[in-house]
Amino acid sequence: MNAKVIVVTSGKGGVGKTTTTANIGAALAKLGEKTVVIDVDVGLRNLDVVMGLESRVVFDLIDVIEGKCRLQQALIRDKRVENLYLLPASQTRDKDALDPEIFKTAVQQLLDEEGFDRILIDSPAGIESGFRTAAAPAQGALVVVNPEVSSVRDADRIIGLLEAQQVTEINLVINRLRPKMVASGNMLSEADVLEILGIKPIGIIPEDEGILVSTNVGEPAVLGKTVAGMAFMDTARRLRGENIPFPKLEEDNGFMGRLRRLFGGK
Amino acid sequence: MFSFLNRRRTKDTLKDRLEMVLAYDRAKIAPGKVDALRQDLLEVVKKYFPAEGSSIEVEQRGDTVVLVANIPLEEMQKDATKPQ
Numbered sequence: 001m002n003a004k005v006i007v008v009t010s011g012k013g014g015v016g017k018t019t020t021t022a023n024i025g026a027a028l029a030k031l032g033e034k035t036v037v038i039d040v041d042v043g044l045r046n047l048d049v050v051m052g053l054e055s056r057v058v059f060d061l062i063d064v065i066e067g068k069c070r071l072q073q074a075l076i077r078d079k080r081v082e083n084l085y086l087l088p089a090s091q092t093r094d095k096d097a098l099d100p101e102i103f104k105t106a107v108q109q110l111l112d113e114e115g116f117d118r119i120l121i122d123s124p125a126g127i128e129s130g131f132r133t134a135a136a137p138a139q140g141a142l143v144v145v146n147p148e149v150s151s152v153r154d155a156d157r158i159i160g161l162l163e164a165q166q167v168t169e170i171n172l173v174i175n176r177l178r179p180k181m182v183a184s185g186n187m188l189s190e191a192d193v194l195e196i197l198g199i200k201p202i203g204i205i206p207e208d209e210g211i212l213v214s215t216n217v218g219e220p221a222v223l224g225k226t227v228a229g230m231a232f233m234d235t236a237r238r239l240r241g242e243n244i245p246f247p248k249l250e251e252d253n254g255f256m257g258r259l260r261r262l263f264g265g266k
Numbered sequence: 267m268f269s270f271l272n273r274r275r276t277k278d279t280l281k282d283r284l285e286m287v288l289a290y291d292r293a294k295i296a297p298g299k300v301d302a303l304r305q306d307l308l309e310v311v312k313k314y315f316p317a318e319g320s321s322i323e324v325e326q327r328g329d330t331v332v333l334v335a336n337i338p339l340e341e342m343q344k345d346a347t348k349p350q
Contacts (some may be wrong), residue, residue: 096276
């Protein structure tokens with residue numbers, strides 16, 4: 001993707017926006033890009049806990065915008081990954097505290113003054129003001145979709161709204177795919193999703209218990225060796241323009257499956 | 267990172283993290299700010315006591331969130347009985 005500023009969105013809640021933001025952000029930083037992930041879910045912040053940086057929050061995005069601190073003071077540097085930063089949302093305010101135009105200025109400042117290569121914006125669920133503010137500074141979007149009816153429908157709606165907001169580079173991340181169910185014909189495949197939405201996926205992330213384990217301890221899965229973590233890493237590489245084929249997905253149950261992935265799973 | 271032993275305990279890690287984060291959310295204060303407050307308070311305390319093992323934490327007690335300062339006196343006694 002050429003876009004430096006990318007909004008991560010879905011319309012529907014609970015499909016994995018925050019997990020995707022944390023993991024793609026950490027993966028991009030690992031690949032050498034100076035990356036900041038921004039939580040725009042004012043009043044319901046969660047990117048801080050998913051990334052395991054909650055204890056280090058002092059100032060937030062609203063403090064920056066209201067001039068209570070400098071932009072740099074609100075940025076939390078992730079000590080585990082070089083080049084990775086978090087800009088947290090305020091937990092005590094509501095969505096009206098963030099104006100789209102002022103947010104755009106702050107994002108521009110992150111590019112110009114702090115020299116970030118990539119900015120990922122974690123959008124709140126819904127299609128109202130919170131989403132519109134999150135999308136305002138973005139040239140690109142990652143639309144997170146689960147292969148099930150309401151998520152695909154909402155994704156289609158959000159794609160239309162993104163286009164209306166002049167977000168030109170729109171990519172799809174299919175999250176929580178269950179290969180066994182796809183094989184038995186009880187879940188939409190990537191090809192089905194492509195056919196319905198008309199957008200090729202840039203990432204396909206299998207359902208993986210490892211994601212819950214990694215969020216329990218607050219460590220993005222791309223820093224470990226889970227199947228989903230590797231799929232997120234592949235997604236980040238494709239986002240950077242690398243030609244990474246999609247691996248054949250299989251259920252992560254057996255020891256042999258894990259072994260096979262460890263040696264040939266790239 | 268996720269060894270066999272570790273995997274059984276991530277739930278406990280999560281509970282600890284959630285208890286902490288909810289205490290701060292309910293108190294409407296950023297965890298990092300309490301960190302700064304802790305440093306400042308310990309500086310002041312140290313002026314009067316040789317309080318090495320002191321800790322200051324935000325805790326949830328029933329319906330209220332309290333700031334708890336823990337300054338152990340044993341440390342001071344140990345110091346006092348030390349031969350000069």
